[in-house]
Amino acid sequence: MVLEHLSDQALIRRQKLGELQQKDVEPYGQKYPVTHKTSEVILHFRELEEEGTAASVYGRIISKRGHGKASFAHIEDGSGRLQIYLREEQVGSDQYNLYQLLDIGDIIGVTGTVFKTRKGEITVNVSSFRLLTKSLRPLPEKWHGLKDVELRYRHRHLDLMVNPEVREVFITRSRIIHMIREFLVQRGYLEVETPVMHTVAGGASARPFITHHNALGIDLYLRIATELHLKRLIVGGIEKVFELGRIFRNEGLSTSHNPEFTSVEIYEVNADYEDMMDLTEEMITSITREIHGTLKLNYQGRELDLTPPWPRRELSEVIREITGVEFSAVQGDDAARKLAAEHGLEVDKDSTKGEIMYTFFEKYCEDKLWNPLFVKDYPVEVSPLAQRCRENPQLTYRFETFIAGKEIANAFTELTDSLDQRERFVQQAEKRDSGDEEAHMMDEDFLVVMEYGMAPTGGLGIGVDRLVMVLTDRPSIRDVILFPTLRPREQQAGRP
């Protein structure tokens, strides 16, 4: 214990802790027998007051106002906050002196009858109280809250304590996740858990994290998607399946990217990507209705209308409308590269038309999409797990859903032709060999699984964090992840 590094206030609190112990007060006590939550006291005020029955509540002291021989304070529990009132005459001078040693941040249990003050605030007239937990560090300011975003992310417990809207966001996040699960289970999808540690990191274009297993003496990858294992289950006869969980991608951080994030992937036999569009639309609109009671939202000061049906437009069409470029008129990779150069896009020398088309979309179109839109029929080169379109084998039955400029979902009619799949993996492997660390890895085991025969299948992945951002009106993914990834920092003296 290096006491010199503590702030003066933290030192004073430690001294008070000693004083309390000298007075035989247990500073870290047992649970308090409560009769009500703070919100319940307010809800049942009339009966409590009429009957004159005592209520027992517990909570953290968040403010104190002393008046000589009487004192007011607010305590807060998970349900809300409540004012308490102590009079020396009522609790006795020993208890009253003890109360003087309590600080903002301490957790106490109180018992007393309930009344309304002159100004009309429901208040517990404390007849007895007990310290449950002594707090040794000062809380952030009550009025302005904790604003410094770095402190908020690094000390989320403080953020949650003093910024009530933050707690609301995470309660809503939890509800959304619960509703996703409920929505899918009710429709007969089986929730499963597949490995987080993979020998081959597949199912997406991304760099994986690498870890090591000592006993086996091998490196393992943290999963970058749940796709390939879920498809194995489809082959195995589990016809409607989903997994909701964390995936990991070793990429840059941004307001819409955290290295670990939550996805839900859903697979269903005898379905196609149109069915997955229906599912996406139904799921997101039903959750939105449940949370907001309307489909007309506001995101970052701008109106956002989720009313279905959401338009379903081909990628080439969207590019044409936004940039004026007609990709169907482009013949060959050379012409596409020339076009990219004309539009100020830097692309690799060996880029194909499909890759360039996709780049056009990402650079010039994605962020202009606002109300929900299904963008469909993506080039085969950037969609190695999706089935080719019958009318045009250069395209695939793949769609992405955009809401408020964010990619929320990605889905396909799954590729079921194991021989085509092998070719696609080979192409990806070639890209890996030429330095593309995000290209898909060859997964022989998965190919063998496919060779047994995979029924026609629709698959869907949804970025849960981004969905939560949209539904809670948060600008950064770090606002919807309790403990976002930050560079570690040495503990500084006096920091909370």
Place this chain on the structure above:
RNA sequence: GCGCCUAUAACUCAACGGUAGAGUAGCGGGCUUUUAACCCGCAGGUUGUAGGUUCAAAUCCUACUGGGCGCACCA
């Protein structure tokens, strides 16, 4: 990885080349229905770190560290 912004008391913020300040929180005193309680007094700082310019640096310059935003990368 690159660019811009940013770091002052436990918290929220001032001071923008000339003695580091306020509010909250804290400590001491007063006050028995207050409520951003109030009144009187006190304490609290290596201005992120390390250099440099200057008679003088929180302030200007350089580097580093953390963070934010944008770009790049990336579903």
